[in-house]
Amino acid sequence: MHDLIIIGGGPAGLAAAAYAVRKRMDALFISRDLGGRTKRRLMLPWVEDYQVIVGEETIQRFRTQLDYLLFMRIRSSVTSIDRIEDGFRVTITDGKTFDTRTIIFATGAQGEFLNVPGEKEFEMKGLCYSAMTYAPLMVDRNVIVVGDEVLALRGVAELARIATQVTLVAETDGDLDTPIGKKVLSAHNVVVKRGCKVIEVQGDEYARSIVIEHNGQRENLPADAIFIEKQLTPNSQLLEGLVDMDHCGFIQVDSRNRTNVPGLFAAGDVTDSSAFQVLMGLGDGERAALSAFDYLLGLGTEDFECD
Numbered sequence: 187m188h189d190l191i192i193i194g195g196g197p198a199g200l201a202a203a204a205y206a207v208r209k210r211m212d213a214l215f216i217s218r219d220l221g222g223r224t225k226r227r228l229m230l231p232w233v234e235d236y237q238v239i240v241g242e243e244t245i246q247r248f249r250t251q252l253d254y255l256l257f258m259r260i261r262s263s264v265t266s267i268d269r270i271e272d273g274f275r276v277t278i279t280d281g282k283t284f285d286t287r288t289i290i291f292a293t294g295a296q297g298e299f300l301n302v303p304g305e306k307e308f309e310m311k312g313l314c315y316s317a318m319t320y321a322p323l324m325v326d327r328n329v330i331v332v333g334d335e336v337l338a339l340r341g342v343a344e345l346a347r348i349a350t351q352v353t354l355v356a357e358t359d360g361d362l363d364t365p366i367g368k369k370v371l372s373a374h375n376v377v378v379k380r381g382c383k384v385i386e387v388q389g390d391e392y393a394r395s396i397v398i399e400h401n402g403q404r405e406n407l408p409a410d411a412i413f414i415e416k417q418l419t420p421n422s423q424l425l426e427g428l429v430d431m432d433h434c435g436f437i438q439v440d441s442r443n444r445t446n447v448p449g450l451f452a453a454g455d456v457t458d459s460s461a462f463q464v465l466m467g468l469g470d471g472e473r474a475a476l477s478a479f480d481y482l483l484g485l486g487t488e489d490f491e492c493d
């Protein structure tokens with residue numbers, strides 16, 4: 187029986203694992219990869235690498251701490267989590283199982299794709315899925331945001347303070363008519379294209395425009411950068427029916443990253459408190475590990491010693 191199993195190799199899982207190592211916990215770290223969503227970086231024709239503080243560099247030091255700890259690391263997918271007496275049983279792809287007293291669940295969230303021609307070709311080449319991360323690079327630029335919910339509105343709000351023009355392409359009215367939507371969209375440099383569907387991304391080496399359709403009419407919208415800001419879907423299916431989640435499937439945690447199930451903690455983008463940034467994920471992961479440590483101390487079991 188392990189003290190702790192950490193599931194997920196993004197910033198939240200890596201920070202939790204590094205903390206568990208420092209605390210000399212008997213921890214197992216299971217992930218499909220190391221780095222999570224931070225492995226992708228946006229390339230733009232006018233941006234030099236040194237101008238971007240990328241998540242990948244921020245988490246590199248956490249990765250190197252774990253690189254040599256092969257004995258506590260398994261590269262695989264977790265396929266199920268079950269409650270057992272005194273803890274949890276975690277099953278991975280090849281059917282192997284591991285028992286643990288606590289879990290930190292840090293499996294992240296996924297952006298929704300447009301699934302149109304050109305999207306894959308230009309992904310991260312002028313077309314990106316994180317306006318919040320790259321907004322500071324858009325000084326005096328003409329940019330497009332695609333989406334109709336709060337995430338897109340938040341992206342527009344950040345970009346409108348920096349870019350020359352922000353065009354929001356919204357397929358439905360979504361959250362556009364909410365108070366926050368009205369406020370964001372009233373900015374002098376924001377243009378809204380309502381009821382418009384993106385049907386293609388076009389470009390050369392980089393994405394340069396999108397083709398949108400409205401009532402059968404097509405229009406080509408050029409831009410310096412394009413941000414797809416559709417709602418994120420949390421990778422929380424493994425815990426369905428086991429922990430409390432919000433209506434979108436984000437795991438509900440308290441201020442110490444505890445779920446409603448004792449011994450089960452969650453951190454990063456998969457939780458309902460995430461701000462979808464690397465630094466937030468790192469802090470969350472560390473806090474979850476601290477909470478797991480406290481929980482184990484509180485159990486008072488004989489084989490969790492302090493020395």
Ligand SMILES: Cc1cc2nc3c(=O)[nH]c(=O)nc-3n(C[C@H](O)[C@H](O)[C@H](O)COP(=O)(O)OP(=O)(O)OC[C@H]3O[C@@H](n4cnc5c(N)ncnc54)[C@H](O)[C@@H]3O)c2cc1C
Pocket residue numbers: 193194195196197198199216217218219220221222223224226227228239240241242262263264265292293294295297314315316319421424453454455456461462463464465467
């Ligand atoms: C294109 C893009 C660029 C970004 N750039 C930046 C940036 O430069 N700076 C910044 O601050 N933020 C950036 N962000 C946001 C940032 O990447 C995320 O907020 C952050 O990675 C979330 O960390 P996380 O650990 O919660 O989840 P993730 O990074 O999503 O990691 C989840 C991990 O869980 C693993 N996993 C999932 N399911 C399972 C399973 N069943 N079994 C085993 N493993 C599993 C995955 O393989 C992955 O390793 C960017 C986001 C995107 C989409």
